[in-house]
Amino acid sequence: MARVTYILHTASPYTFNITNGEEDLLKPAINGTLNVLRAAKKAGVKKVVITSSFAAISDLKGKGPWGDREYTEKDWNPYTYEEAAAPGVPPAIVYSAGKKLAEKAAWAFSEEHKLPIIAPDGAWTHLVNPPMIYGPALQEAATSPETLNTSSAAIYALFSGRVHAIPDDRLPLFCDVRDVAKAHVLALETEAADGERVPLCGGSFTWKDAVEELYATRPELKDRLVPLNSGNPAPGPAARISTRVAREKLGLKEFIGWKTSLSDTVDSILELEKKWAVPS
Template sequence: MSKGLVLVTGATGFLGTEVAIAYAEAGYTVRGTARSQQKVKDWETFNPKYKGKIQWFIADLNSPNGFDEAIKGVKYIAHTASPFTYDFKDNENDMLKPAIEGTKIIMEAAKKEPSVEHVVITSSFAAIFDLPKLPNPGHTYTRKDWNPATYEEAAKSDNNAYVYCASKVLAERAAWDDKEHRFYITTICPPLIIGPPRQPVKNMAGLNTSNADIYNLINGNSSDPVPATSTPVAVDVRDVALLHVRAVEDPSAQNQRILCIAFHIFNFQIVEILRNAFSSSPSKLARVKSGSGLDKPFEHYATDSRDGEELLGKPWITPEVCYKETAERLWELEEMLKAFP
């Protein structure tokens, strides 16, 4: 018997795919949103095990009434759809408005549907830290911290990373500032999300940003220098997906923010993990960058994610498991894509 109908927005994306699968595996009926029927077809090609197990609804996240039909009869909502890129030209129309309006549209649609009991929103560690203060050694970030960025500052900023971070905190605040809802809210605040990708991609250049960075580490020569680390905190996508499930099952998550930083790590450490993991495979070792010079550790903030691990109900997936299995999947994906026309 189903535990209830869950709507997963952005279900064909990197995180959305994993969230949809996590709910399905946990016994929920899953309805995923996609922007086109072609995206659904591609998703089912990449995930044949789940073909027919996910209900699909074509919806436009930017349309004011785009989710009114998709939300009918839904008990839970996992809103994972939000832009993640630093490559944009129009701060407001390409980043700020889509993120904020996407949350508002989901909240408004949920308020119209009496069956909705809980909305889980994927926020970000970017909604917690204050970018201009980084790396901020000596400070410990918790779920009680808030990025102080304002819409006005972000709209005129020439720093795309700052604009992206602002979009995350402003989108999250749009949910908490809505005082008319009658359902529970939980926001999940992950850092860089890594893990074996199961979302459809047409080529390796189409990987999500975080996994593209990992692919860059394993798609070169062993003499290539290891690139400098920009974000020294990460979490496995499978843990983030499971937190979305736990959020609707554990009353302690009701109306809470959940910070989920699993480990602090630099690129040179990732490379060490990969070289140890594939030490018996010369062909793979030859592609893992290991040259020195660019990546060096730096002092930075601490984090407290005990609330996230407690909700998860198990230890975080370790970096050794995360990066090894991610690399294996990326190399597998290379071969898989060669078979597609």
């Protein structure tokens, strides 16, 4: 990290195809974050911005992303390391706990090493907490349908033929990848939000909403889309995420809406299909 001034730590394994939750998700999330912070401290880095997640905030022992409630920067996922590391725990729970525990480890590291959370010359550690992230896929990274990132693959499933009904809704809250990227840059450029957790959210939608929108706006996909009247109803109304810190501290006052994010994601996947030579 010689001559590095700022770090954006965005890496954490996001895959549910695992054999051991503790080894495949928990430890990489926590140790990866701590390794970055140790190296940053040694190199004299001025600021570290860490991509945490709504998973670190959500009450997954309660209704999670559902129900009439608003999550804020003060909320925490209740799962402990021991609970998440137990055999048979669903990968989504392990991943979510890993994001919470990695974030907690980052704050503890700052306190242990007397690295100020808030200081006149800026905070050393800064956390950004988005929910599901959609938006245009990185073209170079996805070399086949199997290598498409998890969130883009969820949208691709609606018209790829891999599922035959509208999928069950797991996490209706989302933020477009371009807004997430903007939040990271703003976190580097401004001191107003230093030492803050910054929840991000562009709203919510269900898979039924997405399929209805694609039937209405993408007639060329109608023969590929899952049937409109299929699948199970959503568990209820989606919860909300307060974006007060993003608005007031980062100046991120407007977020890309779900219809635009969905459309742009589909556009990027269709471009990728041409490279994959997938029959349309």
